[in-house]
Amino acid sequence: MQIVIALYDRFTALDAVGPHQVLAHVPAAEIIFASERARAVSDETGTLTLGADASYADVPHPDVLLIPGGPGQSAHMGDGPFRDWIIEADKTTTWTTSVCTGSLILAAAGLLTGRQATTYWLAMNELASLGAKPVHDRYVFDGKYATSAGVSAGIDMALALAARLTDDDTAQAIQLGIEYAPNPPFNAGSPATAPPRLVAAQRAASRFPNP
Amino acid sequence: MQIVIALYDRFTALDAVGPHQVLAHVPAAEIIFASERARAVSDETGTLTLGADASYADVPHPDVLLIPGGPGQSAHMGDGPFRDWIIEADKTTTWTTSVCTGSLILAAAGLLTGRQATTYWLAMNELASLGAKPVHDRYVFDGKYATSAGVSAGIDMALALAARLTDDDTAQAIQLGIEYAPNPPFNAGSPATAPPRLVAAQRAASRFPNP
Numbered sequence: 447m448q449i450v451i452a453l454y455d456r457f458t459a460l461d462a463v464g465p466h467q468v469l470a471h472v473p474a475a476e477i478i479f480a481s482e483r484a485r486a487v488s489d490e491t492g493t494l495t496l497g498a499d500a501s502y503a504d505v506p507h508p509d510v511l512l513i514p515g516g517p518g519q520s521a522h523m524g525d526g527p528f529r530d531w532i533i534e535a536d537k538t539t540t541w542t543t544s545v546c547t548g549s550l551i552l553a554a555a556g557l558l559t560g561r562q563a564t565t566y567w568l569a570m571n572e573l574a575s576l577g578a579k580p581v582h583d584r585y586v587f588d589g590k591y592a593t594s595a596g597v598s599a600g601i602d603m604a605l606a607l608a609a610r611l612t613d614d615d616t617a618q619a620i621q622l623g624i625e626y627a628p629n630p631p632f633n634a635g636s637p638a639t640a641p642p643r644l645v646a647a648q649r650a651a652s653r654f655p656n657p
Numbered sequence: 658m659q660i661v662i663a664l665y666d667r668f669t670a671l672d673a674v675g676p677h678q679v680l681a682h683v684p685a686a687e688i689i690f691a692s693e694r695a696r697a698v699s700d701e702t703g704t705l706t707l708g709a710d711a712s713y714a715d716v717p718h719p720d721v722l723l724i725p726g727g728p729g730q731s732a733h734m735g736d737g738p739f740r741d742w743i744i745e746a747d748k749t750t751t752w753t754t755s756v757c758t759g760s761l762i763l764a765a766a767g768l769l770t771g772r773q774a775t776t777y778w779l780a781m782n783e784l785a786s787l788g789a790k791p792v793h794d795r796y797v798f799d800g801k802y803a804t805s806a807g808v809s810a811g812i813d814m815a816l817a818l819a820a821r822l823t824d825d826d827t828a829q830a831i832q833l834g835i836e837y838a839p840n841p842p843f844n845a846g847s848p849a850t851a852p853p854r855l856v857a858a859q860r861a862a863s864r865f866p867n868p
Contacts, residue, residue, distance in 0.1 A: 460678040460835065463705070467671040467808065470702040477704045486697065486708055491681040493688045494674070497697055497706035546836075567836055584840040596836025597678065601809065606842040618845035619855045624671065625757075625778055625807025627846030628839035629795040631817040634829035635838030644830045 447611065449477045450508035450535070453487040453498045454528065456518030460597050461545035462496065465512055468604035471620045472611050480505050482527060490516045502531040507538045510607070514600070515546025515566060517653070523554040533557070541590050541607060545600035549593040553578045561588040566596040567637050568648065568657040598635070601626065658822065660688045661719035661746070664698040664709045665739065667729030671808050672756035673707065676723055679815035682831045683822050691716050693738060701727045713742040718749045721822070725811070726757025726777060731864070734765040744768070752801050752818060756811035760804040764789045772799040777807040778848050779859065779868040809846070812837065 449469050451462050462479070470477050481487050481498035488495050513532070522528050532555050536542045544552050549565040552558050553576035563578040563586055564570075570580045585594040585603035587610075594603035605626070609617035634640035649657045660680050662673050673690070681688050692698050692709035699706050724743070733739050743766050747753045755763050760776040763769050764787035774789040774797055775781075781791045796805040796814035798821075805814035816837070820828035845851040860868045 458678070459674050463670050463674040466702075466705055467669070470704060477702070479705065486706075491677075491688070493681060493710075494677055494690065495697075495708035495710075497708070499704075499706075584838070596834075598812065598835050598837040598839060602839060602841050609842065614843065615852070615855065618843045618851060619859070621841060621843055621845040622848070622851040622855055622859060623807075624809050625846055626809040626839075626841055627795070627844075627850065628809060628813065628837075628841070630813050630832060630837055630839070631820065632825065632829045632832055633838075634832040635836055637833070639838065640829060640833045641826070644826065644833055648830070648833060 447472070447475050447509045448505065449475050449510040449512065450505045451477065451479050451512045451514065453479050453481045453496055454518050454522060455488055456490045456516055457487065457514045458516035458546060458597055459489040459494050459496065461514030461516060461548065461600050464598060464601040465545060465604035467624055468601060468608055468620055471623060472608050473616070478505055490518065502528065506535060508535055509539060510541045511535050511539050511543065513544040513548035513551050515544070515548040519547040519551055520653070522551050529555050539590065541592060543592040543603065543607065545594045545603065546596045549573060549578070550576060552591070552593070558591060558593070561591055562586050563588065563591065563593040564595050565593065568652045569654050571656045572654045658683070658686050658720045659716065660686050660721040660723065661716045662688065662690050662723045662725065664690050664692045664707055665729050665733060666699055667701045667727050668698065668725045669727035669757060669808055670700040670705050670707065672725030672727060672759065672811050675809065675812040676756060676815035678835055679812060679819055679831055682834060683819050683827070689716055701729065713739065717746060719746055720750060721752045722746050722750050722754065724755040724759035724762050726755070726759040728864070730758040730762055733762050740766050750801065752803060754803040754814065754818065756805045756814065757807045760784060760789070761787060763802070763804070769802060769804070772802055773797050774799065774802065774804040775806050776804065779863045780865050782867045783865045
C-alpha cells in the first residue's frame, strides 16, 4: 500500500508529520514524501526542511494521497503540474485526503464539489466558495475523501484512516504507540473555546476573505 | 531566544516536529535543528528525513534545548560528543527539555538525578533506574527541566513551555493557530485506557527491561 504525502514550499510541517507518524505504523504501508522533484522542502516557518524522496512523476498511482495545508497552499490553487498530478492520481486512489488548507487544493482541483469536507477554521468560507459543503468537525469522510481541520487535526484523521485501512485494533495500537492521550494545558484550540479576543485577532489577520 | 532541537538517527519525528510547530510561533524565537554535523537526519521509520542546519558545535549556548526520543536514543546513553554538548549547553540554558525517551538521554547525562520527570510509558522504570523520580503525567516541570510523555505529549509540553516563555495569551493564540482541540477517534492513547491485550502486547515487545 503506497501512501504519498505531497510537500510544497511553505507547507505546515505538523500537517504532514502528524499523519506520517500514524500511517507509518500501518502494516504494509510504504510512505513516500513527494514534491515536483526530489528535494528538501522548507516549511512555513523557514526553519524546518523535510525531504521529498520522489517527484510526482515517480508516484503516479498512490493508494493513499495526502495533501497538507499551510500558507504555501495559495500558490497551488490554479492550473499546473501539481494539480494535474493530483487529478490523475485521484482517479486510482483508495483514499484521497488532506489536512488543514490542503482541502482547498483538493476543492480547487474539483475533487470536493458537492462533498462534505472540512478545513482550517479560518478557511471554512473559502472551502464553501470552492464548491464543497463545509462541516465543522475534526475530520470528515465522504466517500473516499477524508479531510481534516487545522494542523493538529491530521493526527485524529490519520487514526480514523488507519482504522479503515486495517481495523480498530491496529489503529488503537498505533495510538498507544504514540501515547496520544492529549491533554493540552489550555482549552483554546477551537474558535468555540478560545478567548474571544484571540479569535477576533486571528480573524482580522487572516489571509482568507470572510474568515 | 535560541531554541535548539537535537536530531539523531532514528529519532521519532513527531517528538521534534510537534514542539517545533508550537515553539516556532513564539515571538522572538529562533529555532535551529542541530546534529553532530549539518545533514539530513532519518527518523525511526526510514521514510522521513528532517534537515539539521547546524552542528552541535555551532550552537553551544541555546536558551532552550529540546531532546526528542525514539529508538535511536539507545545509542546516546553513554559518553560521547553528544552527551558532552548536552552537559555544556545545559549549564546556560533557561529550559532543558525532552519528549518521550529523550528524557533517558538527559537522565543518563546526570541532568535529572533526583528530579521529577516523565518519559514514554514503556520506559518509566528505565527512567527510574537512571536516577530520576518518574511521574505519570503528560509533562512534568521540575526547575528548568521539562520532560514529556510519549511522542504526541511533546505538543502539550511545548504549549506549557510557550506560556512560560511568554504568557498564557500567547500560548493560547498558538494553540488556536494549530487548531489543537484534539479529538481522537479512540481512547487508546494511554496504558490506562487502551484495551489491555494491546497494552500487554506492547509491554512484551518493548526494548526496555520491566516496561
